[in-house]
Amino acid sequence: MVEAAEAVTETHGTKPLRVGLDIGSTTVKAVVLDQSDALADALFSDYRRHHANVRATVAGLLADIHKELEKLGRGDEPIRLAITGSGGLALADSLDVPFVQEVIAETEAIDKEYPQADVIIELGGEDAKITYLKPTPEQRMNGSCAGGTGAFIDQMATLLDTDAAGLNEMAAQYETLYPIASRCGVFAKTDLQPLINDGAAKPDLAASIFTAVATQTIAGLASGRPIHGTVIFLGGPLFFMSELRAAFKRALDGKVDEFIVPTDAHLYVAYGAALQADQDGDDLD
Known part of the structure; x- marks a missing residue:
């Protein structure tokens, strides 16, 4: 098991995983990127309605991300998180993580893919x-x-x-x-x-x-x-x-x-936030 974990570390390097959250008026979107900047290569992505209960929905989404990373044998890797969207500023402040303006996030995503x-x-x-x-x-x-x-x-x-x-x-x-x-x-x-x-x-x-x-x-x-x-x-x-x-x-x-x-057009703003997470912020535990 130790040898397998070391192999994973050698394969994936030390660059932090990047998580982008897009918190909108009715939904929350998430994208997790590995070393690749391509959305098609995302380790995890999801789109779900929050029914005005943003914090609980985000908590559930982050728990699901952790479970998926555990399945991939990558639950212990450092993560950088960035939040965007019309409902994201207050949450970003409370979590002390970077907030990315929506226009910057989506422009970054489109520049990368189109x-x-x-x-x-x-x-x-x-x-x-x-x-x-x-x-x-x-x-x-x-x-x-x-x-x-x-x-x-x-x-x-x-x-x-x-x-x-x-x-x-x-x-x-x-x-x-x-x-x-x-x-x-x-x-x-x-x-x-x-x-x-x-x-x-x-x-x-x-x-x-x-x-x-x-x-x-x-x-x-x-x-x-x-x-x-x-x-x-x-x-x-x-x-x-x-x-x-x-x-x-x-x-x-x-x-x-x-x-x-675009394929997964509903996730592009979250994708842009994940790309921005690579440029700012501290690694999360």
């Missing part, structure tokens, strides 16, 4: 972001209202007696698009309810909801600055919902050269 990218469009549980990468990074964010975000989609899905996944399935069968406001759930419901009462087909309503999200995100955040070149889709809603991506592609038709949905 250096050709020009723009990132990211939807979270309660925020939406457009990040321009060239010539210098600039992030525009809708943080004051949950309109046009994952929470908005969940709310609209409830009106159609389904969930986000069901809404996505419905939207794939659409034939007609209706104008629906997505700036606010109240306004959207005002637009949607009469259409429901008039018997509009649910697939049409589902696709119209996604179209409203895309239109609101682009119009509200781009504010006239063009979106072109290579666009990267990030965040849980855009990763899990193909019809939401399709709505953005329709809205940007003829303006964008290429759309890319």
Whole structure:
């Protein structure tokens, strides 16, 4: 057993493992990197809802990371941790670990995997972001209202007696698009309810909801600055919902050269935090 442990140490070297935590408004994401900087080579990754109980969820996630590292025979190796995300600053302070601004984390991740990218469009549980990468990074964010975000989609899905996944399935069968406001759930419901009462087909309503999200995100955040070149889709809603991506592609038709949905796009901000953990902070016990 001692010889095996020594072999592991010789194989993996002394560089600390790197853990990135992305704490969002509705979910917590984690990525653990080894010597490789590639997300595909991560030792561990996970995405889970925290149901407003962030500390307990993070504690469970860290326990699961430890268990996985123990299985790999690497539970005693030094670890560097960095935290990012809209809900991460207070936790980073309480744990005395580095906090990485979200725009820095996601830009680091995209630069590593997709250096050709020009723009990132990211939807979270309660925020939406457009990040321009060239010539210098600039992030525009809708943080004051949950309109046009994952929470908005969940709310609209409830009106159609389904969930986000069901809404996505419905939207794939659409034939007609209706104008629906997505700036606010109240306004959207005002637009949607009469259409429901008039018997509009649910697939049409589902696709119209996604179209409203895309239109609101682009119009509200781009504010006239063009979106072109290579666009990267990030965040849980855009990763899990193909019809939401399709709505953005329709809205940007003829303006964008290429759309890319990275494998594990929902983990990219946590991945960027893990990359940053290598640059700052002390080893954790």
